[in-house]
Amino acid sequence: MLPLPSAQQLRYLIALSELRHFGRAAAACAVTQSTLSAGIMALERQLDAQLLDRTVGKKVVFTPLGHEIAAKGRHALEALEAVPQLAAAARTPLTGPLRLGVIPTIGPFLVAPLVKTIRTRFPQITLSITEDTTEHLLEKLALGRLDILVLAMPCLCDGTETIPLWRDPFQVIMPEGHPLASLSHVPVERLEDQRMIMMEDGHCLREQTLAVCRQGRGWDSAEDEGDSTFTATSLHTMADMVELGLGIGVVPALATEGGLLQNHKVIMRPLSGGPVWRTIGLAWRPRSPRAADFHTLATAFSALAPHKEHTALTPE
Structure with a gap:
């Protein structure tokens, strides 16, 4: 009978396949980079197969066989982990x-x-x-x-x-005295030519806000933002920047109704027109x-x- 890979070896291989970086994969598996690397090399020896192409320097490149084994390993690990979960769920749900x-x-x-x-x-x-x-x-x-x-x-x-x-509707926040504050609702087309404050790259709210802005501004790509935006690391920072008059922001109702604007001198108006929610x-x-x-x-x-x-x- 052929020796079977261990669950830990499969976790190492799957993590590397997902993240394509030894350091990040090791961190995801809560082990050192050397441990992860040694585990994958041991798996290669056990299978007598090359899973990684090590002729390309420091890049993580899987061989065609490595891709296939990582995919099979993912399904195998999911099935293995499902065994105790299924038993526990059957005994007592939730x-x-x-x-x-x-x-x-x-x-x-x-x-x-x-x-x-x-x-x-x-x-x-x-x-x-x-x-x-x-x-x-x-x-x-x-x-x-x-x-x-x-x-x-x-x-x-x-x-x-x-x-x-x-559905979580989007709202516009703006500094006191802003021209849009006289409206009961802000149509998406009125965002045209406004200086926007958005979340930094990596936050889905940024892409969702850009999608809303494109409805009224005709932007075709993120490059069309130009110099019309500031970026914030959090919604609370965005509210601070709006209060300082650096621009206006699009925020979800969940945040405003959760106290985001407390102690901020800003005006909030619902956004209207097109799909204006997440x-x-x-x-x-x-x-x-x-x-x-x-x-x-x-x-x-x-x-x-x-x-x-x-x-x-x-x-x-």
Whole structure:
């Protein structure tokens, strides 16, 4: 009988395949880079096969066979990890560890009610929370380091199963005395020629804001932003910059209704015209043995919408 790869060896190989960087892959597996490298070399010796092309210098390049084995290994590891999860879910649903990821434009305004809901309704769940950008959370989900994500859609969520919870309308914030403050609603076309403050690269809210701006400004690409924008690392920093008169910003209702503008001398107006919202939703790995639990959580989380009229998307 041929010797089988260990689960740890497969984790190393899959992490390297996903991240294409030895240091990041080692960090994702919570081991040193030398340990990860040695583990993959041991797997190559065990299989008597070359999985990495080491003739290209420091770049991580998989051989065709390496690509195929990494893909097979991913499915094998998912199936192996599903065995104890399936048994645990069958014994008692909605119990045990739940590793949840949340993005920074949702976390500060939703984590508190979310934790309260879990503690009240599902006290047997042991919750841990990671806040990070969408890209990094999806990486951790694919590597099995997280179980479920709270995201803002649309996003590049390929390879996950998703369920929408509610629409989160966009609003415009501006300094006091701004010409747009006289309007009850700000049409997207009125964003033309405005100096915008947006989230920095890596935040999905930036791409969602650019999509809104393109409706009224005819932008074809991110390059069309030119010098018309400032960037912020958080929504709180954005509110500070708006108050200082550096520009206007597009923010989600979840944030404004969660206290973002407290102690800020800024004006808020709803945005109108076209699709002017994001969708709060959940994502998890396909074929997860805990899918039934996640659907139950989705139903509970949908009740956390700031206003009932925003709950246009009811989980089935």
